[in-house]
Amino acid sequence: VVGLEGMPLPAPRPRGPKLQFTPEDDELLINLKENKNLTWKQIADFFPGRSSGTMQVRYCTKLK
Numbered sequence: 001v002v003g004l005e006g007m008p009l010p011a012p013r014p015r016g017p018k019l020q021f022t023p024e025d026d027e028l029l030i031n032l033k034e035n036k037n038l039t040w041k042q043i044a045d046f047f048p049g050r051s052s053g054t055m056q057v058r059y060c061t062k063l064k
Contacts, residue, residue: 019049021058029059 021029025047032043040052047055 021062026058026063029055030063033059 028046029043032038032046040056043055044050044052
């Protein structure tokens with residue numbers, strides 16, 4: 001559909017500062033995953049503006 005004649009151009013990706021993780025964010029993430037055993041989707045609900053995939057990558061690559 002995108003690119004077809006008569007269709008609007010796709011919206012530009014939003015530009016802005018990336019949300020930085022604070023030590024408190026990391027602590028909460030570890031607690032929710034290891035102690036509460038929540039799913040990534042449930043964990044993402046505690047972090048507005050961040051996806052479940054972002055939370056999983058943060059945990060698996062930086063915190064585990």
